[in-house]
Amino acid sequence: EAEVAQSPRYKITEKSQAVAFWCDPISGHATLYWYRQILGQGPELLVQFQDESVVDDSQLPKDRFSAERLKGVDSTLKIQPAELGDSAMYLCASSLATQGTGELFFGEGSRLTVL
Amino acid sequence: AQSVTQLDSQVPVFEEAPVELRCNYSSSVSVYLFWYVQYPNQGLQLLLKYLSGSTLVESINGFEAEFNKSQTSFHLRKPSVHISDTAEYFCAVIYNAGNMLTFGGGTRLMVKP
Numbered sequence: 001e002a003e004v005a006q007s008p009r010y011k012i013t014e015k016s017q018a019v020a021f022w023c024d025p026i027s028g029h030a031t032l033y034w035y036r037q038i039l040g041q042g043p044e045l046l047v048q049f050q051d052e053s054v055v056d057d058s059q060l061p062k063d064r065f066s067a068e069r070l071k072g073v074d075s076t077l078k079i080q081p082a083e084l085g086d087s088a089m090y091l092c093a094s095s096l097a098t099q100g101t102g103e104l105f106f107g108e109g110s111r112l113t114v115l
Numbered sequence: 116a117q118s119v120t121q122l123d124s125q126v127p128v129f130e131e132a133p134v135e136l137r138c139n140y141s142s143s144v145s146v147y148l149f150w151y152v153q154y155p156n157q158g159l160q161l162l163l164k165y166l167s168g169s170t171l172v173e174s175i176n177g178f179e180a181e182f183n184k185s186q187t188s189f190h191l192r193k194p195s196v197h198i199s200d201t202a203e204y205f206c207a208v209i210y211n212a213g214n215m216l217t218f219g220g221g222t223r224l225m226v227k228p
Contacts, residue, residue, distance in 0.1 A: 004158070033216075042119070042205050042218030043159070056215060091158065104216065106151075106158035 002026040004107035006092050012113045018080035021110045025074070025094030031055075033104065034067055034077050035091040043091055049075060082114045117141040117210050121219035129227050130198055136191040136222045138180075138206030147209040148189040149216070150180055154202045162204070165189065176200075201226045 005024040013019050025032050030051050035043035046065065047057040051072040060067065064083070069075040079086055089111050093104040120139045128134045140146060148165040163174040170182040180191045189206060206219040 040124070040220070042121075042207075042220045044218070045215055048215070093159075103161045103164070104159075106160070108156070108158045 002105075004092055004094055004105050006090075006107035006110050008110055009108065010111050010113075012115065013082050014115050015084055016081040018078065019082050019112060020079075021077045021090050021092075021112075023075045023077070023092030023107060025092070026105055029094035029096055029105070030072070031095045031097065032069060032075050033093040033095075034075070035093065037089040037091055037109070039088070046077070046090075079112075082112075084114050087112055087114045117143060117208070117217060119206055119208050119217050119219035121204075121206055121222045123222050124220065125223045125225065127225045127227060128196055131195045133194050134192065134196050134200075134224065136204050136206075136224065138189045138191065138219055140187050140189065140206075140208045141210075142187050143210045145211055147212070148180070148182055149207040149209075150174075150178070150189070150191050151205045151207060151218075152202050153205065153221075159205065162191075196224070196226050198226050198228060200224060 007022050032049045034046045036046050037043040046060045047067045048055040049069045052069050065079055067077045089109045091109045093106045095104045118141050122137050150162040151159040152162045153159045163172045165172050165182045173179045178193045180189050182189055203221045203223050205221045207216045
């Protein structure tokens with residue numbers, strides 16, 4: 001069964017360090033999402049890609065976060081420098097559709113702890 | 116700002132008892148409604164969705180949810196829960212046929228033997 005792959009599953013880092021997460025969506029899924037899920041809260045969208053283009057990054061803290069999907073397939077989310085408040089689960093999802101009706105398929109997430 | 120509210124952060128229930136997980140959303144011209152489930156140490160999975168048509172939608176594992184426009188609700192119900200239903204359940208909404216899925220804060224369903 002096709003899955004969204006994410007790595008690493010767990011990352012512990014010290015504040016002010018750089019950290020990166022990788023996501024490989026389901027083959028053929030043009031739309032890719034990065035969500036942040038703080039413990040006890042629902043996921044919040046950080047950035048959405050359609051192929052290699054950013055569709056929505058209005059909630060991405062651009063002073064320290066960056067995301068890219070250079071070839072329209074896999075994607076990397078980077079945080080530099082990491083802050084204590086960045087501790088969260090970072091979820092990647094992909095879908096076939098861009099407008100509303102499509103199902104999102106989520107990876108297992110990357111849990112970040114910033115010390 | 117448009118939001119999704121899940122009033123219950125935790126719902127403990129005994130096995131074979133009925134359960135209702137509540138979800139309310141901000142009133143809007145049009146909404147698409149979803150319930151996602153997250154089992155321990157797994158990613159989120161779509162449980163069921165309402166896009167149009169019948170206001171009552173069902174999942175393959177016995178859950179159902181009803182779109183109530185006047186109450187701006189999309190509560191999730193199951194008449195008899197199993198231990199294996201223990202998970203976190205998230206209500207999510209797409210407003211006005213946009214492309215952004217807004218999630219509620221989640222409800223942890225804990226089924227006890």
